[in-house]
Amino acid sequence: MIQWIVFIFFSLLAILSAFGVVFLSNPIYVILSLLSVLVSIAGIFFVAGAELVAAIQLLIYAVAVAVFYVFVLTAVPWEKAFKKDSHYRVSGLFSFPLVLILYLEMLLVFLIGIGVSPKGELRELIKKLGNTEVVGSILFSKYFLAFELVSLVLLIGMIGAVLIGRKEGQVYEDDTP
Amino acid sequence: MEGLLAWLVITLIKIVVILAIVLGVGAYLTLVERKVAAHIQRRPGPMVVGWHGLLQPLADGLKLLTKEDLFPRYGNRFLYNLALVMALVPATLVFAVVPFGPEFEAFGIKVKPILTDVNIGLLLVFALGSMAVFSIALAGWASNSKYALIGSMRKAGIIVSYEVVITFAVMGPIILAGTLSTYDIVQNQIDQKLWYVWLQPIAFVVYMFAMLAETGRVPFDVQEAEAELVTGFTVEYGGMKFGLFPLVEWYIEVLSLSAIAVVLFFGGWSPINIPFLGFVDPLFFLGPLSPFVWFVLKVSLLFLFVLWLHWTLPRYRIDQITETAWKVMLPLTFVNLVLTAVFAPLIWR
Numbered sequence: 001m002i003q004w005i006v007f008i009f010f011s012l013l014a015i016l017s018a019f020g021v022v023f024l025s026n027p028i029y030v031i032l033s034l035l036s037v038l039v040s041i042a043g044i045f046f047v048a049g050a051e052l053v054a055a056i057q058l059l060i061y062a063v064a065v066a067v068f069y070v071f072v073l074t075a076v077p078w079e080k081a082f083k084k085d086s087h088y089r090v091s092g093l094f095s096f097p098l099v100l101i102l103y104l105e106m107l108l109v110f111l112i113g114i115g116v117s118p119k120g121e122l123r124e125l126i127k128k129l130g131n132t133e134v135v136g137s138i139l140f141s142k143y144f145l146a147f148e149l150v151s152l153v154l155l156i157g158m159i160g161a162v163l164i165g166r167k168e169g170q171v172y173e174d175d176t177p
Numbered sequence: 178m179e180g181l182l183a184w185l186v187i188t189l190i191k192i193v194v195i196l197a198i199v200l201g202v203g204a205y206l207t208l209v210e211r212k213v214a215a216h217i218q219r220r221p222g223p224m225v226v227g228w229h230g231l232l233q234p235l236a237d238g239l240k241l242l243t244k245e246d247l248f249p250r251y252g253n254r255f256l257y258n259l260a261l262v263m264a265l266v267p268a269t270l271v272f273a274v275v276p277f278g279p280e281f282e283a284f285g286i287k288v289k290p291i292l293t294d295v296n297i298g299l300l301l302v303f304a305l306g307s308m309a310v311f312s313i314a315l316a317g318w319a320s321n322s323k324y325a326l327i328g329s330m331r332k333a334g335i336i337v338s339y340e341v342v343i344t345f346a347v348m349g350p351i352i353l354a355g356t357l358s359t360y361d362i363v364q365n366q367i368d369q370k371l372w373y374v375w376l377q378p379i380a381f382v383v384y385m386f387a388m389l390a391e392t393g394r395v396p397f398d399v400q401e402a403e404a405e406l407v408t409g410f411t412v413e414y415g416g417m418k419f420g421l422f423p424l425v426e427w428y429i430e431v432l433s434l435s436a437i438a439v440v441l442f443f444g445g446w447s448p449i450n451i452p453f454l455g456f457v458d459p460l461f462f463l464g465p466l467s468p469f470v471w472f473v474l475k476v477s478l479l480f481l482f483v484l485w486l487h488w489t490l491p492r493y494r495i496d497q498i499t500e501t502a503w504k505v506m507l508p509l510t511f512v513n514l515v516l517t518a519v520f521a522p523l524i525w526r
Contacts (some may be wrong), residue, residue: 028253028315029258032259034247035311051295051296051297052296052297052300054296055298055301056300057307058304059303059304059344062304062342063304063307063308067307067314067337070310070311070314070315070333071314073318081437106213131296131297132296132297132357157220
Protein backbone atom coordinates (compact mmCIF):
# COMPACT_ATOMS: atom_id res chain seq x y z
CA MET A 1 0.00 0.00 0.00
CA ILE A 2 2.60 2.53 1.13
CA GLN A 3 4.86 1.25 -1.62
CA TRP A 4 2.21 2.04 -4.22
CA ILE A 5 1.69 5.59 -2.92
CA VAL A 6 5.42 6.29 -2.96
CA PHE A 7 5.79 4.70 -6.39
CA ILE A 8 2.98 6.81 -7.88
CA PHE A 9 4.41 9.94 -6.26
CA PHE A 10 7.86 9.39 -7.74
CA SER A 11 6.50 8.41 -11.17
CA LEU A 12 4.32 11.51 -11.38
CA LEU A 13 7.25 13.66 -10.28
CA ALA A 14 9.47 12.05 -12.92
CA ILE A 15 6.91 12.60 -15.71
CA LEU A 16 6.20 16.21 -14.69
CA SER A 17 9.91 17.04 -14.49
CA ALA A 18 10.48 15.40 -17.87
CA PHE A 19 7.91 17.79 -19.33
CA GLY A 20 9.85 20.58 -17.65
CA VAL A 21 13.06 19.45 -19.35
CA VAL A 22 11.36 19.70 -22.75
CA PHE A 23 9.29 22.86 -22.36
CA LEU A 24 11.12 25.27 -20.01
CA SER A 25 13.11 27.98 -21.72
CA ASN A 26 15.71 28.92 -19.12
CA PRO A 27 18.53 26.33 -19.32
CA ILE A 28 19.20 26.40 -15.58
CA TYR A 29 15.58 25.37 -14.95
CA VAL A 30 16.00 22.65 -17.58
CA ILE A 31 19.01 21.25 -15.71
CA LEU A 32 17.12 21.39 -12.42
CA SER A 33 14.18 19.49 -13.95
CA LEU A 34 16.63 16.93 -15.32
CA LEU A 35 18.07 16.57 -11.83
CA SER A 36 14.56 16.09 -10.49
CA VAL A 37 13.87 13.37 -13.10
CA LEU A 38 17.06 11.52 -12.15
CA VAL A 39 16.41 11.73 -8.42
CA SER A 40 12.81 10.56 -8.77
CA ILE A 41 13.93 7.61 -10.90
CA ALA A 42 16.36 6.75 -8.10
CA GLY A 43 13.35 6.91 -5.79
CA ILE A 44 11.48 4.44 -8.02
CA PHE A 45 14.46 2.08 -7.86
CA PHE A 46 14.43 2.33 -4.06
CA VAL A 47 10.73 1.46 -3.98
CA ALA A 48 11.39 -1.53 -6.24
CA GLY A 49 14.03 -2.79 -3.80
CA ALA A 50 16.99 -2.24 -6.13
CA GLU A 51 19.02 -0.23 -3.63
CA LEU A 52 22.37 -0.59 -5.36
CA VAL A 53 21.02 0.62 -8.71
CA ALA A 54 19.29 3.52 -6.95
CA ALA A 55 22.46 4.61 -5.18
CA ILE A 56 24.47 4.35 -8.38
CA GLN A 57 21.77 6.33 -10.20
CA LEU A 58 22.18 9.08 -7.59
CA LEU A 59 25.97 8.92 -7.51
CA ILE A 60 26.65 8.80 -11.25
CA TYR A 61 23.71 10.42 -13.03
CA ALA A 62 22.32 12.88 -10.49
CA VAL A 63 25.73 14.05 -9.31
CA ALA A 64 28.59 13.26 -11.66
CA VAL A 65 26.80 13.82 -14.97
CA ALA A 66 24.41 16.66 -14.07
CA VAL A 67 27.22 18.62 -12.39
CA PHE A 68 29.00 19.10 -15.67
CA TYR A 69 25.92 20.62 -17.27
CA VAL A 70 25.73 23.02 -14.34
CA PHE A 71 29.41 23.83 -14.78
CA VAL A 72 28.92 24.78 -18.39
CA LEU A 73 25.78 26.77 -17.76
CA THR A 74 27.03 28.76 -14.80
CA ALA A 75 29.77 30.11 -17.03
CA VAL A 76 27.17 31.56 -19.45
CA PRO A 77 25.89 35.11 -18.79
CA TRP A 78 22.28 34.60 -17.93
CA GLU A 79 20.65 37.14 -20.26
CA LYS A 80 22.12 35.23 -23.19
CA ALA A 81 21.21 31.80 -21.95
CA PHE A 82 17.59 31.55 -23.07
CA LYS A 83 16.67 28.71 -25.33
CA LYS A 84 14.55 30.62 -27.86
CA ASP A 85 17.39 32.53 -29.51
CA SER A 86 19.80 29.67 -29.86
CA HIS A 87 17.73 26.69 -30.91
CA TYR A 88 18.36 24.92 -34.18
CA ARG A 89 14.73 24.40 -35.12
CA VAL A 90 15.20 23.28 -38.75
CA SER A 91 18.01 20.90 -37.89
CA GLY A 92 15.87 19.51 -35.11
CA LEU A 93 13.08 18.77 -37.56
CA PHE A 94 15.46 16.99 -39.93
CA SER A 95 16.89 14.82 -37.17
CA PHE A 96 13.42 13.65 -36.12
CA PRO A 97 13.37 10.38 -38.16
CA LEU A 98 16.71 9.38 -36.64
CA VAL A 99 15.37 9.97 -33.13
CA LEU A 100 12.29 7.93 -34.01
CA ILE A 101 14.49 5.01 -35.11
CA LEU A 102 16.43 5.25 -31.83
CA TYR A 103 13.21 5.13 -29.82
CA LEU A 104 11.95 2.16 -31.85
CA GLU A 105 15.20 0.34 -31.13
CA MET A 106 14.84 1.07 -27.42
CA LEU A 107 11.30 -0.29 -27.50
CA LEU A 108 12.45 -3.43 -29.32
CA VAL A 109 15.29 -4.07 -26.87
CA PHE A 110 12.90 -3.54 -23.98
CA LEU A 111 10.33 -6.01 -25.34
CA ILE A 112 12.93 -8.67 -26.14
CA GLY A 113 14.52 -8.08 -22.73
CA ILE A 114 11.22 -8.78 -20.97
CA GLY A 115 10.97 -12.08 -22.85
CA VAL A 116 14.33 -13.44 -21.74
CA SER A 117 14.72 -11.95 -18.26
CA PRO A 118 14.62 -14.48 -15.39
CA LYS A 119 11.25 -14.28 -13.70
CA GLY A 120 11.48 -14.41 -9.94
CA GLU A 121 14.59 -16.62 -9.97
CA LEU A 122 16.77 -13.82 -8.66
CA ARG A 123 14.40 -12.90 -5.85
CA GLU A 124 15.53 -15.85 -3.71
CA LEU A 125 19.16 -15.01 -4.43
CA ILE A 126 18.68 -11.36 -3.44
CA LYS A 127 17.04 -12.38 -0.17
CA LYS A 128 19.89 -14.72 0.61
CA LEU A 129 22.86 -12.62 -0.47
CA GLY A 130 21.80 -8.96 -0.61
CA ASN A 131 21.69 -6.52 -3.48
CA THR A 132 25.36 -5.74 -4.09
CA GLU A 133 26.53 -9.36 -3.99
CA VAL A 134 23.89 -10.47 -6.50
CA VAL A 135 24.81 -7.76 -8.99
CA GLY A 136 28.51 -8.62 -8.54
CA SER A 137 28.05 -12.36 -8.96
CA ILE A 138 25.90 -11.95 -12.09
CA LEU A 139 28.29 -9.43 -13.65
CA PHE A 140 31.30 -11.64 -13.04
CA SER A 141 29.74 -14.93 -14.13
CA LYS A 142 26.96 -14.70 -16.71
CA TYR A 143 27.85 -11.37 -18.30
CA PHE A 144 31.61 -11.50 -17.79
CA LEU A 145 32.50 -11.04 -21.48
CA ALA A 146 30.16 -8.08 -21.92
CA PHE A 147 31.50 -6.54 -18.72
CA GLU A 148 35.09 -6.80 -19.90
CA LEU A 149 34.18 -5.39 -23.32
CA VAL A 150 32.51 -2.40 -21.68
CA SER A 151 35.59 -1.78 -19.55
CA LEU A 152 37.65 -1.85 -22.77
CA VAL A 153 35.34 0.79 -24.29
CA LEU A 154 35.79 2.92 -21.18
CA LEU A 155 39.57 2.56 -21.42
CA ILE A 156 39.50 3.71 -25.04
CA GLY A 157 37.33 6.67 -24.03
CA MET A 158 39.82 7.59 -21.31
CA ILE A 159 42.77 7.43 -23.71
CA GLY A 160 40.84 9.66 -26.11
CA ALA A 161 40.17 12.20 -23.35
CA VAL A 162 43.85 12.24 -22.39
CA LEU A 163 44.80 12.72 -26.04
CA ILE A 164 42.40 15.64 -26.48
CA GLY A 165 43.34 17.27 -23.19
CA ARG A 166 47.14 16.98 -23.52
CA LYS A 167 49.37 20.03 -23.73
CA GLU A 168 50.27 20.59 -27.35
CA GLY A 169 53.76 21.64 -28.32
CA GLN A 170 54.21 24.83 -30.27
CA VAL A 171 51.63 24.23 -33.01
CA TYR A 172 50.08 27.62 -33.54
CA GLU A 173 51.92 30.77 -34.54
CA ASP A 174 52.53 32.60 -31.31
CA ASP A 175 53.79 36.16 -31.50
CA THR A 176 53.80 36.94 -27.80
CA PRO A 177 57.09 36.04 -26.14
CA MET B 178 -1.45 -3.04 10.87
CA GLU B 179 -0.13 -3.05 14.45
CA GLY B 180 3.42 -3.59 13.21
CA LEU B 181 3.09 -0.86 10.60
CA LEU B 182 1.84 1.64 13.17
CA ALA B 183 4.68 0.84 15.57
CA TRP B 184 7.16 1.18 12.74
CA LEU B 185 5.73 4.57 11.75
CA VAL B 186 5.84 5.88 15.32
CA ILE B 187 9.40 4.67 15.88
CA THR B 188 10.59 6.18 12.58
CA LEU B 189 8.93 9.51 13.38
CA ILE B 190 10.58 9.59 16.81
CA LYS B 191 13.94 8.81 15.23
CA ILE B 192 13.52 11.59 12.64
CA VAL B 193 12.59 14.16 15.28
CA VAL B 194 15.45 13.15 17.58
CA ILE B 195 18.03 13.22 14.78
CA LEU B 196 16.81 16.58 13.45
CA ALA B 197 16.78 18.12 16.92
CA ILE B 198 20.26 16.83 17.73
CA VAL B 199 21.78 17.82 14.38
CA LEU B 200 20.32 21.32 14.13
CA GLY B 201 20.63 22.12 17.85
CA VAL B 202 24.18 20.86 18.13
CA GLY B 203 24.99 22.54 14.82
CA ALA B 204 23.93 25.91 16.22
CA TYR B 205 25.85 25.44 19.44
CA LEU B 206 29.01 24.35 17.64
CA THR B 207 29.39 27.98 16.56
CA LEU B 208 30.10 28.81 20.19
CA VAL B 209 32.52 25.86 20.49
CA GLU B 210 34.33 27.04 17.39
CA ARG B 211 34.61 30.62 18.63
CA LYS B 212 35.86 29.51 22.04
CA VAL B 213 38.44 27.08 20.62
CA ALA B 214 39.62 29.67 18.09
CA ALA B 215 39.90 32.28 20.82
CA HIS B 216 41.95 30.07 23.10
CA ILE B 217 44.23 29.03 20.23
CA GLN B 218 44.89 32.74 19.65
CA ARG B 219 45.20 33.46 23.43
CA ARG B 220 41.97 35.46 23.74
CA PRO B 221 39.04 34.72 26.05
CA GLY B 222 36.44 34.66 23.21
CA PRO B 223 32.76 35.53 23.79
CA MET B 224 32.27 36.24 27.51
CA VAL B 225 29.40 38.73 27.79
CA VAL B 226 26.15 36.91 26.95
CA GLY B 227 25.57 34.34 29.68
CA TRP B 228 28.21 32.50 31.72
CA HIS B 229 31.38 32.39 29.55
CA GLY B 230 29.21 33.32 26.55
CA LEU B 231 26.95 30.27 26.83
CA LEU B 232 23.93 32.13 25.39
CA GLN B 233 25.93 33.64 22.54
CA PRO B 234 24.41 31.37 19.78
CA LEU B 235 20.90 32.51 20.77
CA ALA B 236 21.97 36.17 20.59
CA ASP B 237 23.62 35.53 17.21
CA GLY B 238 20.50 33.81 15.90
CA LEU B 239 18.31 36.70 17.04
CA LYS B 240 20.62 39.18 15.37
CA LEU B 241 20.68 37.24 12.10
CA LEU B 242 16.88 36.79 12.06
CA THR B 243 16.12 40.48 12.58
CA LYS B 244 18.50 41.72 9.88
CA GLU B 245 17.21 43.20 6.64
CA ASP B 246 16.73 40.65 3.86
CA LEU B 247 18.76 42.08 0.97
CA PHE B 248 18.46 40.82 -2.58
CA PRO B 249 20.87 41.65 -5.45
CA ARG B 250 19.45 43.50 -8.45
CA TYR B 251 19.06 41.28 -11.59
CA GLY B 252 19.49 38.17 -9.48
CA ASN B 253 17.16 35.21 -9.83
CA ARG B 254 15.05 35.08 -6.67
CA PHE B 255 13.73 31.53 -7.13
CA LEU B 256 17.16 29.96 -7.61
CA TYR B 257 18.64 32.22 -4.92
CA ASN B 258 16.26 30.72 -2.36
CA LEU B 259 16.36 27.21 -3.83
CA ALA B 260 20.13 27.12 -3.26
CA LEU B 261 19.50 27.38 0.49
CA VAL B 262 17.14 24.39 0.47
CA MET B 263 19.49 22.35 -1.69
CA ALA B 264 22.34 23.05 0.73
CA LEU B 265 20.47 22.12 3.90
CA VAL B 266 18.44 19.06 2.84
CA PRO B 267 21.13 16.68 1.49
CA ALA B 268 23.51 17.58 4.33
CA THR B 269 20.90 16.66 6.94
CA LEU B 270 19.75 13.57 5.02
CA VAL B 271 23.20 12.03 5.42
CA PHE B 272 22.39 11.42 9.10
CA ALA B 273 19.72 8.93 7.99
CA VAL B 274 22.43 6.29 7.56
CA VAL B 275 24.66 7.13 10.55
CA PRO B 276 24.44 4.42 13.24
CA PHE B 277 24.59 6.01 16.70
CA GLY B 278 24.85 2.83 18.75
CA PRO B 279 24.08 -0.89 18.99
CA GLU B 280 20.58 -2.34 18.78
CA PHE B 281 18.70 -2.07 22.10
CA GLU B 282 15.33 -3.12 23.45
CA ALA B 283 12.80 -0.60 24.81
CA PHE B 284 9.27 -1.56 25.93
CA GLY B 285 9.63 -4.94 24.24
CA ILE B 286 10.48 -3.48 20.84
CA LYS B 287 13.91 -3.90 19.29
CA VAL B 288 15.23 -0.53 18.11
CA LYS B 289 18.28 0.13 15.96
CA PRO B 290 19.51 3.70 16.55
CA ILE B 291 19.84 4.35 12.81
CA LEU B 292 17.08 5.81 10.66
CA THR B 293 17.32 3.38 7.73
CA ASP B 294 19.76 0.49 7.64
CA VAL B 295 19.82 0.22 3.83
CA ASN B 296 22.44 -2.18 2.57
CA ILE B 297 24.16 0.51 0.46
CA GLY B 298 24.25 3.21 3.17
CA LEU B 299 27.77 4.27 2.41
CA LEU B 300 27.11 4.98 -1.27
CA LEU B 301 24.16 7.11 -0.20
CA VAL B 302 26.44 9.20 2.04
CA PHE B 303 28.68 10.13 -0.87
CA ALA B 304 25.83 10.66 -3.33
CA LEU B 305 24.12 13.07 -0.94
CA GLY B 306 27.43 14.65 0.08
CA SER B 307 28.23 15.67 -3.46
CA MET B 308 24.74 17.11 -4.00
CA ALA B 309 26.25 20.16 -2.25
CA VAL B 310 27.77 21.14 -5.61
CA PHE B 311 24.37 22.10 -6.96
CA SER B 312 23.53 24.43 -4.12
CA ILE B 313 26.89 26.15 -4.41
CA ALA B 314 26.76 26.53 -8.18
CA LEU B 315 23.19 27.84 -7.98
CA ALA B 316 24.04 30.27 -5.17
CA GLY B 317 26.93 31.68 -7.18
CA TRP B 318 24.93 31.94 -10.39
CA ALA B 319 21.69 33.35 -8.97
CA SER B 320 23.50 36.11 -7.04
CA ASN B 321 24.56 37.80 -10.28
CA SER B 322 27.93 38.82 -8.87
CA LYS B 323 31.46 38.09 -10.06
CA TYR B 324 32.80 37.38 -6.57
CA ALA B 325 30.04 34.87 -5.89
CA LEU B 326 30.48 33.19 -9.27
CA ILE B 327 34.25 32.80 -8.90
CA GLY B 328 33.84 31.50 -5.36
CA SER B 329 31.23 28.97 -6.39
CA MET B 330 33.28 27.73 -9.37
CA ARG B 331 36.32 27.24 -7.14
CA LYS B 332 34.33 25.34 -4.56
CA ALA B 333 32.57 23.20 -7.18
CA GLY B 334 35.94 22.30 -8.72
CA ILE B 335 37.28 21.26 -5.32
CA ILE B 336 34.22 19.16 -4.50
CA VAL B 337 34.29 17.35 -7.85
CA SER B 338 37.98 16.48 -7.45
CA TYR B 339 37.78 15.36 -3.85
CA GLU B 340 34.52 13.44 -4.30
CA VAL B 341 36.45 11.02 -6.52
CA VAL B 342 39.25 10.78 -3.97
CA ILE B 343 36.99 10.18 -0.97
CA THR B 344 35.04 7.46 -2.80
CA PHE B 345 38.24 5.56 -3.57
CA ALA B 346 39.61 6.16 -0.06
CA VAL B 347 36.73 4.34 1.61
CA MET B 348 37.11 1.31 -0.67
CA GLY B 349 39.76 -0.13 1.67
CA PRO B 350 37.50 -0.38 4.74
CA ILE B 351 34.67 -1.62 2.51
CA ILE B 352 36.83 -4.50 1.24
CA LEU B 353 37.84 -5.40 4.81
CA ALA B 354 34.24 -5.28 6.04
CA GLY B 355 32.70 -6.88 2.95
CA THR B 356 29.54 -4.78 3.15
CA LEU B 357 28.25 -1.31 2.31
CA SER B 358 25.82 -1.01 5.21
CA THR B 359 27.13 1.39 7.86
CA TYR B 360 25.63 -0.65 10.72
CA ASP B 361 27.21 -3.88 9.48
CA ILE B 362 30.60 -2.22 8.96
CA VAL B 363 30.74 -1.34 12.66
CA GLN B 364 29.43 -4.78 13.63
CA ASN B 365 32.14 -6.45 11.53
CA GLN B 366 34.86 -4.34 13.16
CA ILE B 367 33.62 -5.48 16.57
CA ASP B 368 33.47 -9.13 15.44
CA GLN B 369 36.97 -8.98 13.90
CA LYS B 370 38.29 -7.16 17.01
CA LEU B 371 39.98 -4.53 14.83
CA TRP B 372 39.55 -0.83 14.10
CA TYR B 373 40.23 -0.45 10.41
CA VAL B 374 42.44 2.59 11.03
CA TRP B 375 45.22 0.16 12.10
CA LEU B 376 45.23 -1.47 8.65
CA GLN B 377 44.18 1.60 6.63
CA PRO B 378 46.27 4.55 7.84
CA ILE B 379 46.73 5.85 4.27
CA ALA B 380 43.01 5.71 3.56
CA PHE B 381 42.31 7.55 6.82
CA VAL B 382 44.74 10.39 6.07
CA VAL B 383 43.35 10.77 2.54
CA TYR B 384 39.81 10.69 3.93
CA MET B 385 40.65 13.50 6.36
CA PHE B 386 42.13 15.62 3.54
CA ALA B 387 39.04 15.07 1.39
CA MET B 388 36.76 15.84 4.34
CA LEU B 389 38.49 19.18 4.95
CA ALA B 390 38.28 20.01 1.25
CA GLU B 391 34.60 19.12 0.89
CA THR B 392 33.53 21.08 3.92
CA GLY B 393 35.60 24.11 2.92
CA ARG B 394 37.67 24.10 6.09
CA VAL B 395 41.19 25.57 6.25
CA PRO B 396 43.60 24.78 4.52
CA PHE B 397 41.11 24.35 1.64
CA ASP B 398 38.85 27.39 2.11
CA VAL B 399 39.69 29.20 -1.13
CA GLN B 400 35.99 29.40 -1.97
CA GLU B 401 35.66 32.26 0.47
CA ALA B 402 39.22 33.61 0.71
CA GLU B 403 38.23 36.80 2.54
CA ALA B 404 41.18 38.77 1.24
CA GLU B 405 40.43 38.27 -2.46
CA LEU B 406 36.78 37.20 -2.83
CA VAL B 407 35.09 38.96 0.13
CA THR B 408 33.25 35.77 1.20
CA GLY B 409 32.85 33.86 -2.04
CA PHE B 410 29.46 32.49 -3.02
CA THR B 411 27.72 33.78 0.12
CA VAL B 412 28.58 37.41 -0.60
CA GLU B 413 25.07 38.43 -1.76
CA TYR B 414 23.25 36.63 1.05
CA GLY B 415 22.22 38.50 4.18
CA GLY B 416 20.87 37.76 7.64
CA MET B 417 19.88 34.19 8.46
CA LYS B 418 20.29 33.18 4.81
CA PHE B 419 23.96 34.05 5.13
CA GLY B 420 24.17 32.19 8.42
CA LEU B 421 22.77 29.01 6.91
CA PHE B 422 25.66 28.31 4.52
CA PRO B 423 28.43 28.18 7.15
CA LEU B 424 26.06 26.25 9.42
CA VAL B 425 25.63 23.59 6.75
CA GLU B 426 29.20 23.52 5.48
CA TRP B 427 31.25 23.99 8.61
CA TYR B 428 29.10 22.24 11.18
CA ILE B 429 26.52 19.82 9.76
CA GLU B 430 28.78 18.45 7.02
CA VAL B 431 31.83 18.23 9.26
CA LEU B 432 29.71 16.42 11.86
CA SER B 433 28.28 13.95 9.36
CA LEU B 434 31.63 13.22 7.71
CA SER B 435 33.29 12.85 11.14
CA ALA B 436 30.57 10.39 12.12
CA ILE B 437 31.17 8.41 8.92
CA ALA B 438 34.93 8.49 9.59
CA VAL B 439 34.31 7.10 13.08
CA VAL B 440 32.08 4.40 11.58
CA LEU B 441 34.62 3.43 8.93
CA PHE B 442 37.91 3.71 10.77
CA PHE B 443 37.29 3.82 14.53
CA GLY B 444 34.74 1.08 15.05
CA GLY B 445 31.67 3.25 15.59
CA TRP B 446 30.39 2.74 19.10
CA SER B 447 33.05 0.22 20.23
CA PRO B 448 35.45 1.16 23.06
CA ILE B 449 39.25 1.41 22.75
CA ASN B 450 40.66 -1.35 20.58
CA ILE B 451 43.82 -3.43 20.91
CA PRO B 452 44.30 -4.87 17.40
CA PHE B 453 43.23 -8.55 17.06
CA LEU B 454 43.00 -8.99 20.86
CA GLY B 455 39.86 -7.21 21.97
CA PHE B 456 38.38 -4.07 23.44
CA VAL B 457 39.18 -2.19 26.65
CA ASP B 458 36.30 -0.15 28.09
CA PRO B 459 37.28 2.39 30.77
CA LEU B 460 33.66 3.63 30.73
CA PHE B 461 32.17 0.22 31.71
CA PHE B 462 30.38 1.79 34.70
CA LEU B 463 27.94 3.53 32.35
CA GLY B 464 26.42 0.17 31.46
CA PRO B 465 24.21 0.17 28.37
CA LEU B 466 24.89 3.90 27.80
CA SER B 467 28.61 3.41 27.26
CA PRO B 468 28.47 2.68 23.46
CA PHE B 469 26.58 5.93 22.80
CA VAL B 470 29.03 7.89 24.94
CA TRP B 471 31.95 6.35 23.02
CA PHE B 472 30.40 7.31 19.69
CA VAL B 473 29.81 10.91 20.75
CA LEU B 474 33.29 11.09 22.28
CA LYS B 475 35.01 9.94 19.08
CA VAL B 476 32.98 12.27 16.85
CA SER B 477 33.69 15.27 19.07
CA LEU B 478 37.42 14.46 19.17
CA LEU B 479 37.51 14.39 15.36
CA PHE B 480 35.54 17.64 15.24
CA LEU B 481 37.98 19.31 17.64
CA PHE B 482 40.86 18.05 15.50
CA VAL B 483 39.29 19.77 12.47
CA LEU B 484 38.89 23.00 14.49
CA TRP B 485 42.51 22.80 15.61
CA LEU B 486 43.67 22.54 11.99
CA HIS B 487 41.33 25.35 10.94
CA TRP B 488 42.82 27.86 13.36
CA THR B 489 46.44 26.79 12.86
CA LEU B 490 47.15 26.41 9.15
CA PRO B 491 47.39 28.94 6.30
CA ARG B 492 45.46 28.54 3.04
CA TYR B 493 46.42 26.69 -0.16
CA ARG B 494 45.99 28.14 -3.65
CA ILE B 495 43.24 26.63 -5.83
CA ASP B 496 45.64 25.03 -8.33
CA GLN B 497 47.65 23.48 -5.50
CA ILE B 498 44.47 22.00 -4.04
CA THR B 499 43.24 20.33 -7.22
CA GLU B 500 46.76 19.20 -8.11
CA THR B 501 47.09 17.48 -4.74
CA ALA B 502 43.77 15.76 -5.32
CA TRP B 503 44.56 14.31 -8.74
CA LYS B 504 48.33 13.81 -8.57
CA VAL B 505 48.95 12.78 -4.94
CA MET B 506 45.73 11.69 -3.22
CA LEU B 507 44.18 9.66 -6.04
CA PRO B 508 47.31 7.57 -6.80
CA LEU B 509 47.74 7.00 -3.05
CA THR B 510 44.21 5.63 -2.79
CA PHE B 511 44.85 3.35 -5.79
CA VAL B 512 47.98 1.95 -4.13
CA ASN B 513 46.03 1.47 -0.93
CA LEU B 514 43.21 -0.24 -2.80
CA VAL B 515 45.53 -2.74 -4.51
CA LEU B 516 47.43 -3.45 -1.28
CA THR B 517 44.18 -4.02 0.61
CA ALA B 518 42.81 -6.29 -2.10
CA VAL B 519 46.01 -8.38 -1.98
CA PHE B 520 46.37 -8.61 1.79
CA ALA B 521 42.77 -8.73 2.97
CA PRO B 522 42.24 -12.46 2.15
CA LEU B 523 45.57 -13.34 3.82
CA ILE B 524 44.47 -11.64 7.02
CA TRP B 525 40.95 -13.04 7.26
CA ARG B 526 41.74 -16.67 6.36
